[in-house]
Every structure is written in structure tokens, then in C-alpha cells.
Amino acid sequence: IKVVARQTCNLLAQADAQNRLSRAMQFEAVSKASAFMVHDLKTVIAQLSLLVKNAPKHRNNPAFIDDMINTTEHAVRKMSNLVEHIRKPSEDDDSKLVPINLTELVIELIAHHQHRAPHPHLEGTPPNATIKADADQLRSVLGHLIQNAQDATPPDGEVVLTLKIAKGNVVLFIQDSGSGMTEEFISGQLFKPFESTKGLTGMGIGAYQAREYIQKLGGNIDVTSEPGIGSCFSVRVPLAAPGPAKMPEPGYPLISDTTGVREDAN
Incomplete structure (x- = not known):
């Protein structure tokens, strides 16, 4: 009975340790994924922050409105891609x-x-x-x-x-x-x-x-x-095989000021 009890205790302790290790690895994966998310979101936050900062001064400037729309579209696209990647992290598109x-x-x-x-x-x-x-x-x-x-x-x-x-x-x-x-x-x-x-x-x-x-x-x-x-x-x-090359759409929307010098939104 003592031998069986001792063996049972060892198995229970091993199972508990395995469960703890599994939970620790899950938390580590979540922590790393969160860090990558924050790194990517910093760019979007910088863009939108500059947009909000310049809005009171240039709200009547049509060029600023156009750039504001482009900036918002880019931010939405980037966040949508990030969410999609989080939902399907193992799929290579x-x-x-x-x-x-x-x-x-x-x-x-x-x-x-x-x-x-x-x-x-x-x-x-x-x-x-x-x-x-x-x-x-x-x-x-x-x-x-x-x-x-x-x-x-x-x-x-x-x-x-x-x-x-x-x-x-x-x-x-x-x-x-x-x-x-x-x-x-x-x-x-x-x-x-x-x-x-x-x-x-x-x-x-x-x-x-x-x-x-x-x-x-x-x-x-x-x-x-x-x-x-x-x-x-x-x-x-x-290099890609010969064929028509695509010029990627501008990915860094800029917020114009009244002097004609464009401020970075990223």
C-alpha cells in the first residue's frame, strides 16, 4: 500500500507540474504576442496623435482634410491586418x-x-x-x-x-x-x-x-x-520573375501644414 501510495503521489505531482508548465508557456506566448502587437500599434498611435494635434490648426485646409482621410484609412487597414493576423496566426497568406x-x-x-x-x-x-x-x-x-x-x-x-x-x-x-x-x-x-x-x-x-x-x-x-x-x-x-511590377500604394500618409511642409504622421 505504501509503494502504491508513493507512486500515485509521484504521478499526481508530475501531472500537476506538467499543468503548471503548460499554463506558464501559454502565458509566455500571450505575453510575447502582446509585445508584438504593442510594437505595431505604436506606429498607428503616432499617426493618429499627430493628426489630432494638427486638426485644430488646419481643420479648414482642404489638403489637410485629404491627408487626414488617407491617414485614417491607413490606420484602419493596418489595425485590421493586425487583428486578422492575431485571429489566424498560423496561416501564411x-x-x-x-x-x-x-x-x-x-x-x-x-x-x-x-x-x-x-x-x-x-x-x-x-x-x-x-x-x-x-x-x-x-x-x-x-x-x-x-x-x-x-x-x-x-x-x-x-x-x-x-x-x-x-x-x-x-x-x-x-x-x-x-x-x-x-x-x-x-x-x-x-x-x-x-x-x-x-x-x-x-x-x-x-x-x-x-x-x-x-x-x-x-x-x-x-x-x-x-x-x-x-x-x-x-x-x-x-528578384521576381520578369513581369509587370506593382508600385505599392503610399503607406505613410502625411499631415500637411499651412507652410507647405508636410509633417510626418508615423
Whole structure:
């Protein structure tokens, strides 16, 4: 009886421990999903916050009204995509992978990030490169990398983008003259989720998401950096088969002011 009781207690304790572990893993999954949601929603909040801030001053400006409608449409679309992804996280929607003119998208992103120094610029004469991707996700990934380069670089520094084609791939180089990173940080923390150099204001997700999505497209992101010199992110994506390229719809609605200078809504 003692042996049976002892064995029964062991089995019950093991079952209880397994249940606790299962619940802990579920809570961890929910916590990580929430962190990714918050990271994406920060962009939408920034857009709508700037819209509300400028509305009292420009409510009678027809151009502002047009931009306000575009901004709201973009925010609704982004939140709808996020909700759909949460409801069906395991489904890969390959139908969203359409031919996109990467060169025109990069030019659009550079124009979007001109609101702050250092101003990114495209070097040389870029080739006409077409890839297959989801326009919104690709724009978010590349925009994050450009913004990170600006964050790491002083206003009098440089952020230079270059497009090259080699062996069936297009490579986008994003080079900055910022603070740089150590080899230890690149190999151990840069692409690790929930590790951030921005303290409590950063979630350490952007670089991880960027590499995960580029790898999903069949490409990769490589990084070279030196502390005090700067960093270079190389984004390699396979070229699409020849065919009509689609220019993605503008994904960064802007809120106009009365001087004609457009303020960033993202």
C-alpha cells in the first residue's frame, strides 16, 4: 500500500507540474504576442496623435482634410491586418506576395524620412529591381531599419542607401556613420527578441521582425559594424520573375501644414 501510495503521489505531482508548465508557456506566448502587437500599434498611435494635434490648426485646409482621410484609412487597414493576423496566426497568406518595384519603394521611404536629421539619401543610379513581397510588411521592415540608422547617427552624420543587383538578388545597403555595435552585440543580442538598447522605451522586436520577414521571402539580413565608426545593414532579397511590377500604394500618409511642409504622421 505504501509503494502504491508513493507512486500515485509521484504521478499526481508530475501531472500537476506538467499543468503548471503548460499554463506558464501559454502565458509566455500571450505575453510575447502582446509585445508584438504593442510594437505595431505604436506606429498607428503616432499617426493618429499627430493628426489630432494638427486638426485644430488646419481643420479648414482642404489638403489637410485629404491627408487626414488617407491617414485614417491607413490606420484602419493596418489595425485590421493586425487583428486578422492575431485571429489566424498560423496561416501564411501567400496571396499578398505581389511583384513590387523595390527601387520606387526605397525612394518613397527616403522621402518619408526626410523630416529628421540626418536625412537619408540614395547613392548612385539605382537599378530597376522587382521583388515579390507584401507591400505593407516590406515597407514596415525597411522603414524600421532606416529609422534605426537615424536613431544611431548624430544629426551631422550620414545615412546612405545603395541598391545593387547580383546573382539573381537585389541587395539594399543601409549604411550609417553612427555609434556602431560590437561583434558580441550583433551575434548575441541584435536579432534576439525582447533585447533592446533603448532601455524601457524599446521592445527589441523590430530587428528580429525584419530578419524573420526577409528570410520568409528567401533572403537575409547581414550586418557589419564597428563601434564609433558606424554600421551597414545588407538586405538581400531574390528578384521576381520578369513581369509587370506593382508600385505599392503610399503607406505613410502625411499631415500637411499651412507652410507647405508636410509633417510626418508615423
